[in-house]
Amino acid sequence: MSAKSNLFKTSLCLIFITLITSCGSAPIKESIDDPGESFNRKIHVVNRGLDRIALRPASKVYQIIPKPIRAGVSNFASNLKVPGMILNDIVQLKLSDASSNSARLVLNTTIGIGGIFDPASNLGLPEKNSDFGETLHVWGVSEGPYIELPIFGPSTMRHTFGRAVDLVTNPISVFGTTTEQQGAMIARTLKTVDQRGRFSEVVDSIMYDSEDSYAQARLLYLQQRREFLRKTGEKEYIDPYSDVYDK
Amino acid sequence: MSFIGIKNLGLLRAIILFIVLVVYNLGSVSNSYSLERLSAERLIKNISEKVNGVISSSSSQEEVITELEEIFKKYADTDIMSLTSLGPARRRASEVQLDNFKSAFQRYFLNKYARRFRELQDGEISILSSRSVRSIVEVKTRIRLIDWAPFEVVWLVSDRSGEIKIFNIIIDGINLLSSERTEIGVMLENRNGDIDLLSRDLRKLYH
Numbered sequence: 001m002s003a004k005s006n007l008f009k010t011s012l013c014l015i016f017i018t019l020i021t022s023c024g025s026a027p028i029k030e031s032i033d034d035p036g037e038s039f040n041r042k043i044h045v046v047n048r049g050l051d052r053i054a055l056r057p058a059s060k061v062y063q064i065i066p067k068p069i070r071a072g073v074s075n076f077a078s079n080l081k082v083p084g085m086i087l088n089d090i091v092q093l094k095l096s097d098a099s100s101n102s103a104r105l106v107l108n109t110t111i112g113i114g115g116i117f118d119p120a121s122n123l124g125l126p127e128k129n130s131d132f133g134e135t136l137h138v139w140g141v142s143e144g145p146y147i148e149l150p151i152f153g154p155s156t157m158r159h160t161f162g163r164a165v166d167l168v169t170n171p172i173s174v175f176g177t178t179t180e181q182q183g184a185m186i187a188r189t190l191k192t193v194d195q196r197g198r199f200s201e202v203v204d205s206i207m208y209d210s211e212d213s214y215a216q217a218r219l220l221y222l223q224q225r226r227e228f229l230r231k232t233g234e235k236e237y238i239d240p241y242s243d244v245y246d247k
Numbered sequence: 248m249s250f251i252g253i254k255n256l257g258l259l260r261a262i263i264l265f266i267v268l269v270v271y272n273l274g275s276v277s278n279s280y281s282l283e284r285l286s287a288e289r290l291i292k293n294i295s296e297k298v299n300g301v302i303s304s305s306s307s308q309e310e311v312i313t314e315l316e317e318i319f320k321k322y323a324d325t326d327i328m329s330l331t332s333l334g335p336a337r338r339r340a341s342e343v344q345l346d347n348f349k350s351a352f353q354r355y356f357l358n359k360y361a362r363r364f365r366e367l368q369d370g371e372i373s374i375l376s377s378r379s380v381r382s383i384v385e386v387k388t389r390i391r392l393i394d395w396a397p398f399e400v401v402w403l404v405s406d407r408s409g410e411i412k413i414f415n416i417i418i419d420g421i422n423l424l425s426s427e428r429t430e431i432g433v434m435l436e437n438r439n440g441d442i443d444l445l446s447r448d449l450r451k452l453y454h
Contacts, residue, residue, distance in 0.1 A: 126396070201362065209359075209453070212433040219429050220421055227420025237383055240331040240414060240424070241407040 026142045028226050033145050040148040044214040047153055048207055059197035070194050072116040077187035079108050079115025083171045088130040092138045097128040133162025137229050146218060154221030284377040286411050287384035287404040294322050295372045302368050312361045324412040325353050332427040336435055344442050351446035358453035369393060382407055
């Protein structure tokens with residue numbers, strides 16, 4: 001009886017997903033939609049200050065720790081995100097990504113000792129990134145306005161909502177003990193610190209060399225995010241020659 | 248008899264010549280795009296070999312930048328890059344102002360990105376695909392660096408300057424020309440649209 005009702009629920013779910021995904025992805029915007037710019041700029045000033053007094057110096061100190069250890073912590077944090085990615089792959093009907101990420105999760109959690117090592121990448125199973133913001137995109141939800149979030153930085157309405165859902169549906173948040181949740185949060189934070197250190201020159205040049213770090217951060221975020229969502233789709237380029245010479 | 252023979256031979260020749268011409272032209276028409284794509288790919292290979300040679304040499308930072316500048320001048324269409332970055336303001340600028348801006352922009356661009364190129368040391372570049380979009384050729388490459396996840400770099404190539412040259416690079420989705428257009432636009436606005444002041448300040452940056 002319960003097996004039967006489970007089967008019924010599962011098929012209902014599948015029908016629902018098929019219906020949703022058949023609507024088609026939302027179009028990828030080219031322009032910048034930033035109605036809350038003046039407020040976003042205030043948040044940006046705060047974020048820049050936080051970077052200057054906390055993240056940037058912390059990343060310099062963290063670089064003292066040997067690279068293999070830092071890599072282990074970052075790998076561990078990445079591995080914790082994989083179950084959520086698999087869920088998103090499934091609801092986006094990207095089944096090959098779902099299976100590749102599942103194989104990755106199993107390998108790295110076992111042979112990779114809880115995700116500290118990343119044997120899967122060496123075996124040709126790189127992370128197939130996905131998140132709920134992307135799922136919403138695939139389901140046809142449009143990008144929404146640009147938002148700069150405190151601490152987390154550049155985002156859009158859709159991406160922000162997606163992040164919140166990913167955070168809440170993460171197996172650690174659902175099943176983990178308080179200690180496990182704290183451990184996961186520390187690993188995530190250290191990964192962010194490590195990345196700030198690795199990309200220090202690039203981030204510094206955007207945050208401190210540009211005359212308008214807000215506009216640069218917004219542009220770079222939107223370009224990268226849209227490129228990620230576009231996947232292999234062929235891009236139309238603006239031909240600067242016709243703009244400059246044909247007028 | 249022989250008269251007819253010669254005549255026939257002439258006709259035959261004409262037909263053969265006609266067929267050869269048609270086939271040749273069809274071939275060149277269908278090949279023109281792939282030829283351009285091939286030369287674009289060859290250009291990218293050349294550039295990456297030259298850049299690799301320069302950054303893996305033990306020269307000083309100054310020397311590296313000078314050598315990169317040579318490569319940049321030779322293989323990139325610096326004119327279109329600077330004019331595009333300047334945006335609509337170029338229409339009200341004089342020839343002298345434009346020339347001054349172009350050389351200032353070239354310096355600024357190199358100083359800004361040359362250090363980034365140094366990070367590519369020991370990198371491996373492989374060509375993934377190329378594609379013609381109207382007069383543009385897009386060459387997709389993948390760069391592998393030790394300890395880093397591989398990332399995609401797209402090179403946009405055109406021959407509209409008269410030579411096959413790069414005019415834009417898109418690194419992991421980030422379009423250099425768009426970034427520069429935004430940055431130069433802001434700088435110009437901050438200087439009340441004064442192009443000469445902008446050129447002067449560009450020369451001072453990233454030393």
